Amino acid sequence: MCCHSPDMAGHQGGVIVSWVDQFPGLSQLPAPVRDHLISGSTVVTVPEGTVIFGPGKPPANLLLLIDGTVRVQQTSDSGREIVLYRVHAGESCVLTTACLLAYEDYSAEGIAETAVRAAAIPREIFDRLVAESVDFRRFVFTAYSKRITDLFLVIDEIAFRRMDIRLAQKLLELADVDGSIAATHRKLATELGTAREVVSRQLQEFQRRNWIMQSRGIIQILERDPLVKLATG
Amino acid sequence: MCCHSPDMAGHQGGVIVSWVDQFPGLSQLPAPVRDHLISGSTVVTVPEGTVIFGPGKPPANLLLLIDGTVRVQQTSDSGREIVLYRVHAGESCVLTTACLLAYEDYSAEGIAETAVRAAAIPREIFDRLVAESVDFRRFVFTAYSKRITDLFLVIDEIAFRRMDIRLAQKLLELADVDGSIAATHRKLATELGTAREVVSRQLQEFQRRNWIMQSRGIIQILERDPLVKLATG
DNA sequence: TAGGTTCGGTGACCTTGTCACCAAACATCG
DNA sequence: CGATGTTTGGTGACAAGGTCACCGAACCTA
Structure with missing residues (x-):
């Protein structure tokens, strides 16, 4: 994870434009929450192939993908691998929040499948946003729901x-x-x-x-x- | 789901005793949050074998298991089944919250493996508690983390x-x-x-x-x- | 004790996973 | 350019796991 850069918010006909607007669940946040989200996060870019999180490399932030794709996969002892799901632009690596807040390690790893631009939200800001905003909570739990559904689907496929x-x-x-x-x-x-x-x-x-x-x-x-x-x- | 009963809180040497104290992550909640949790939830009992949630039967509440065990499993079209994980006394059916708040359906079903006594927390109360209390958030996300880890383990096992x-x-x-x-x-x-x-x-x-x-x-x-x-x- | 149900055993057969090995395509570098 | 190493994919033999059809024994229960 590298290349921190200031948020690219800008004026356009009186409306502040930001990466936030690329996220369906976030674009209607009330102004103060939205500002908090923008000011509390950092836009980062990572090159293709970077291991974003993995065993022994706990995620430090919640990532909201602005551009690119992250592949989340699991590797067996014997070296075989399986793709669990992908996180696309406009989505979040939300399952990492579980270990963000629980300090637990996951056995899966996340790899930047393309060059990735993402907003990184630190643990404390994430926690604050969850507390402050119904809409943000809705966003987080909806994302969870989708990921868990994906996992159930994977299990169904490989088992049956x-x-x-x-x-x-x-x-x-x-x-x-x-x-x-x-x-x-x-x-x-x-x-x-x-x-x-x-x-x-x-x-x-x-x-x-x-x-x-x-x-x-x-x-x-x-x-x-x-x-x-x-x-x- | 049946047999609603009032909460069995009682006095014991000046301290109010409640099911809440059986949950490691909840016993240190500050008094107002704790009271909110107790007053907002209902203790229910369900007989062994009850299907608590399943396809077409979305969960209405977050269940915190006071007694008994819930088995969560998935069934394939061809009728084969697989156990995903179990929820034991002192734990919560927390993955259901994802669809509680996202109104999504999951393909897994939860079955009372024994007679079960549980505190049922309605959606709105759950949402309010998540907003109000750092400790409750910690509790929820820790539970998520454990379940997701379980799912990753299941995938690893059946695939490899x-x-x-x-x-x-x-x-x-x-x-x-x-x-x-x-x-x-x-x-x-x-x-x-x-x-x-x-x-x-x-x-x-x-x-x-x-x-x-x-x-x-x-x-x-x-x-x-x-x-x-x-x-x- | 008669009939139905659940449980477990079995053989044949197919699909999937593993192992060992090979050859062709491609990349790199002197 | 040619030599060399790496990646890719083809192949055969075999082991493990899943499916199907069917059977008999154990156990209800009426």
């Missing part, structure tokens, strides 16, 4: 769903408009919490059926329909 | 750990002092999020090695040491 279905879903999710996906088998395996070989085999099967075409690091979807049918059961 | 190890752990966990376990294979399978047959086969193997003895609904541990060695790797 078949790999071919999950892989098809993931391909459709990652494909851009022309149906191409820039991802290695290794990356896909991490997304799904499985082994690389399993992904390779499954993709081989999709390729055999002419649903996809592969080259190193790139997968091209040839027939969307059967993938969709498989993904949606 | 071997069944024989997990089963050995579970047996040791459930065994009473003389090493006997009252549980059907079906129950154990739900605990671990696997199929009954897998548990049966694995237990068969443990039996073949003379580590356990089985009869209908009961497993008796004969040799603890090898199970411990397996469980701890």
Whole structure:
């Protein structure tokens, strides 16, 4: 975490513009709370690949992502990894507040998947805002709700769903408009919490059926329909 | 949810005794907050087996368990189940607050595993307490932290750990002092999020090695040491 | 004691995870 | 440019785990 910079608030037709307005749940905060939030936080930028928090590296602040994406994942002893969820621009790393206030360590780690710009809210300011503002509380608990729902979904998937279905879903999710996906088998395996070989085999099967075409690091979807049918059961 | 009853506060040598004192994080609340908490909540009892919350049955209150245990589990489309965590006396169903305040539905369900006595705190009171009291906030976020850690652990286990190890752990966990376990294979399978047959086969193997003895609904541990060695790797 | 239910055992089969190893594609650097 | 190391993905063999179908024994309970 580096490159602290002053908040970029500015005047525009009499209205003060700030990163706060990019957060749906925060844009209607009453002026004093809003000011408190802005003055109490620092906008930071971190380069791609930075480990923002992790085992033995407890988060010091609540981060509200202005730009970029944070990937939260877990690594097993044996080295296999699984992606738990992603935090996108306009969202917050809210689960870290649990250990912010409880001083507990999490076993997951957060990695800047792209360059990230974020507002960092120190523990004390966060606590004060929760106390002061109904809207801020609503914002925090709504964010919690979404994350916990995500975790339940992950558990459901890894415990109960078949790999071919999950892989098809993931391909459709990652494909851009022309149906191409820039991802290695290794990356896909991490997304799904499985082994690389399993992904390779499954993709081989999709390729055999002419649903996809592969080259190193790139997968091209040839027939969307059967993938969709498989993904949606 | 039934059997509402007045709070059983009483005098004892000049000190008011209440269920609040059974909660480590709440016993040091300042008097006004404490009173607010007591007066704003209702002590309820629910019989064993009651579904306290679930899909389509959003929780109406935050429950603080005075007595008994609540099992929180998830069921797949195919009918397989997995236990996510348990809430014991002195703890709270705190994850429900996320949907309490966000009006979201979760896919998990909570079941009274025994008869349960609990203090039910309505949404508005909960919100007010969070606003008023640092200690209550600390209590809430600490509880969150523990639950989320539990969920991360569950994900780690089902994604990365071997069944024989997990089963050995579970047996040791459930065994009473003389090493006997009252549980059907079906129950154990739900605990671990696997199929009954897998548990049966694995237990068969443990039996073949003379580590356990089985009869209908009961497993008796004969040799603890090898199970411990397996469980701890 | 008859009938229904729950519990556990079993074999066949499929999917998923692990291990060992290899070759092609790519990157780097002299 | 060629030599070298790294990343990526392919492959086969095998082990572990999940699914299906079916069975008999144990246990209600009426």
